[in-house]
Amino acid sequence: MKHILVANAKGGSGKTTLATNLAGYLASTSDKVMLADLDRQQSATQWLKRRPTEAPMIHTLQSAGKLTNTYDWMVTDSPAGLRDEKLADAVKDADIVIVPIQPSAFDIGAAADFLDVLHQEKAIRKQKTFVALVGSRVNSRTHAAVGLAEFMDDTGFPVLAYLRNSQVYTAAAEQGLSIFDMRPSLVAQDIEQWSVLLDWIHNTHQE
Ligand SMILES: Nc1ncnc2c1ncn2[C@@H]1O[C@H](COP(=O)(O)OP(=O)(O)O)[C@@H](O)[C@H]1O
Ligand SMILES: [Mg+2]
Numbered sequence: 001m002k003h004i005l006v007a008n009a010k011g012g013s014g015k016t017t018l019a020t021n022l023a024g025y026l027a028s029t030s031d032k033v034m035l036a037d038l039d040r041q042q043s044a045t046q047w048l049k050r051r052p053t054e055a056p057m058i059h060t061l062q063s064a065g066k067l068t069n070t071y072d073w074m075v076t077d078s079p080a081g082l083r084d085e086k087l088a089d090a091v092k093d094a095d096i097v098i099v100p101i102q103p104s105a106f107d108i109g110a111a112a113d114f115l116d117v118l119h120q121e122k123a124i125r126k127q128k129t130f131v132a133l134v135g136s137r138v139n140s141r142t143h144a145a146v147g148l149a150e151f152m153d154d155t156g157f158p159v160l161a162y163l164r165n166s167q168v169y170t171a172a173a174e175q176g177l178s179i180f181d182m183r184p185s186l187v188a189q190d191i192e193q194w195s196v197l198l199d200w201i202h203n204t205h206q207e
Helices: 015-028 043-050 082-093 105-120 143-151 168-172 184-194 195-203
Strands: 001-007 033-037 075-079 096-101 130-136 159-163
Touching: 001 015, 001 082, 001 143, 015 075, 015 130, 015 168, 033 105, 033 159, 043 143, 075 105, 082 130, 105 143, 130 143, 130 195, 143 184, 159 195, 168 184
Parallel strands: 001 075, 001 096, 033 075, 096 130, 130 159
Antiparallel strands: none
16 A cells, blocks of 8 residues: 655645545546545545545445555645654655645745654655645645745655646635546546556655
């Protein structure tokens, strides 16, 4: 099983959007997928409850019980403010940490601190856990987007996607869907923005 943690100490950075869409994508590839939710707000769990029965199945940690090793993927959504011991444990458990970052000075400042902490985590230093960055709600050709790109490129972590600000994410979330479950003509441009990230997730950290 490959375990992907979606984390960023900042609230509203796009963690739940990333985690639910990633789980939806992986489920659409017919792999067995589990979505774990460490956030007390339980947004990912609520999303799963809204999910139509005809959409590709995503399991919860509860329904999986002790059989977690029969899954191909586990995606963990995490709360804002994840730090110290809890962050270290979550990072150690994961093969991959994906950090979504929005293009604003506040988000970049918070992300800089969070990425410094990640750089110091033992599992990451020893390359047992790999980190990737994703620009979240990025409208290209804006000043803010350029600032975010410069910041992310300087961190030393791979930058694997820029996801535009798009109503399809809000519409999908309301219906318990990912963009990968929606009519292709509606989401073609958005799905294209995921391709490098999805390739990397499949290929990185193969034993
Ligand atoms: N790419 C996007 N386009 C449009 N809205 C987005 C996008 N990413 C996130 N959002 C919206 O931004 C808000 C915060 O995102 P969310 O995923 O809940 O962040 P977090 O889990 O980090 O708090 C939500 O209302 C979500 O629907
Ligand atoms: Mg969230």
